[in-house]
Amino acid sequence: MLTFEVLKECPQTGARAGRLTTAHGSFETPVFMPVGTQGTVKAMTPDELKAMGVGIILSNTYHLYLRPGHDLVREAGGLHAFMNWDGSILTDSGGFQVFSLGKLNRISDDGVEFRSHIDGSRHFFTPELSVEVQEALGSDIAMVFDQCPPYPSDYGYVEEAVRRTTLWARRCREAHTRRGQALFGILQGGVYRDLRERSLAGLVDLDFSGYAVGGLSVGEPFSRMQEVLEYLPARLPREKPRYLMGVGTPDYLLAGILAGIDMFDCVLPTRIARNGTVMTAKGNLTLRNAGYARDFRPIDGDCPCYACQNYTRAYIRHLLKAGEILALRLTTTHNLHFLHSFMEEVRQAIYAGSLEEFARGYLRPQGDLQDT
């Protein structure tokens, strides 16, 4: 089961540091969860993640349902055994992917009919099926099936999504039976304050083990996200973990952390790595650029990661240009290490009472990252 302790709260901001414990171990919060969409964090082994200090990863219900299928994963002994990861796993509900990746056919209160992005096959996803799949995967934290509107969406559409998400959350709650697996609710409401509050009230009533803020970082300006973060997380139950979905760059992470968010995930750090973009405290480097051809320095001279300790920008650029797998291993390793170290610094700053000072050095210079 899930245990969450808030160990330190920042007196000036909403930020807090704590510890989350599942059946697969403990990790400190605020935490960034690397994404292992298809049962693997792309280019990495579980051992490498462990060595880096990663305690929880996210995996995708939609993808694993379609391939290899949740029955197969259940037969394999669950996702932990299947992918050889003994740390914690959070599975999303498939909601976001059904709406963004699948070829959508029909949405109703019953569920969503869509076609697979892999083979065009037809599927009908419901809150009950989402729970069934996540129970088969055996994740430590499951998420309710939600409807996540894109940005911009008009008030009426978002209002309907809030109503449906609350309805589905209740059905997920009722369908969920797996012991040892926590279930988190997801708030929708876009950038509309009254809808956010309506979503909050409906979800908190259902008494989930944790709450996610969904429907942000879906294309809205940074300032619109900040507006929501200013009032929303603080109104969530203090003693439960709060999760901001789809956020994984220093400026967005800090915005969430300052507002009292405990958990984050995002594919961006690993995705841009595979395109040859690496993250540093001074901004991103696009290693494919010709300017790095004869740059015999590491990505970041202060970084203790395997890539920075052993390889030059020139070599990694060569590997990228040559289409070599090692390039993707090195850039992914670096970006995950960068974010993990960043979160460690954030936690230390919260405990030291210096988070605001720390944040001033980071906010906004990487603002363009989210758009990469």
Add this chain to the structure above:
Amino acid sequence: MLTFEVLKECPQTGARAGRLTTAHGSFETPVFMPVGTQGTVKAMTPDELKAMGVGIILSNTYHLYLRPGHDLVREAGGLHAFMNWDGSILTDSGGFQVFSLGKLNRISDDGVEFRSHIDGSRHFFTPELSVEVQEALGSDIAMVFDQCPPYPSDYGYVEEAVRRTTLWARRCREAHTRRGQALFGILQGGVYRDLRERSLAGLVDLDFSGYAVGGLSVGEPFSRMQEVLEYLPARLPREKPRYLMGVGTPDYLLAGILAGIDMFDCVLPTRIARNGTVMTAKGNLTLRNAGYARDFRPIDGDCPCYACQNYTRAYIRHLLKAGEILALRLTTTHNLHFLHSFMEEVRQAIYAGSLEEFARGYLRPQGDLQDT
């Protein structure tokens, strides 16, 4: 410099075991050298190769000349520093690739004019340029620039290639100045015994540090290769290492080893790995096949490699179908480990005087492998 000791010779066959030492360490022979075409053994880190016991890898002059360019590698401190590999490196001469990958324009005794397979740019490769590039790369063992005829080729064409290869070998010998870098000659002659003997006489006269048998494993039937191996390696200087180019499956390796070959290389084990084919003592497995979808056993239950100790066939198949990088890491790790262990068993059998018995268990059942 190169030191080679023959430590054991098999009384029944031509096989021998020994030790080769370069400025970058010692390794036992017979040895299989993993191929790192573009300055990286695809999907692997140097640390992983080291942990596996690999002491020498091969890298490609043609590829590194075209990208990133040998001047850049020299600036980086040579290939060892550039790719972070402190073991031994053998570089081929570019001859084989110029003829097989480049779009060939003109061959003369001067050299070969070709167009790059990357961008179509025009280049003129000569024996002197091959040596210059290999000196810039700073490999421990350089190879002479040769002309390798495909199979089948008529007598007149192969005779001309032998003449030219001997001429070029002399020019490489004269051009070569790098201290600490050994230079090996390459024999051509196809399947024509008198041409093989002519090539041998011409090359041995030039007193190279080692000798490679080129022009085999280029499409000829296994039996034609064996015919050449029956008379050729035994006539090479006993005290110098012998290298059979392009061979890397158990049956072909054993054919070479029984004939007295000390060194081998082949892209096949790593290439088939990336297609999802893994090698075992009982034959190959094509992991993409549907039959492995629910096969929750390791690739090989007796194999101590990272892939076999931690993952099932079903999981690796899932990763292959999903296009995941980890699949290629695991299959490559396994195949290289398999070959490394195989060579270790071969060496033990030579020392124990039981090579023929060992070989009977391996010869021919994997015969189809080379055709994969």
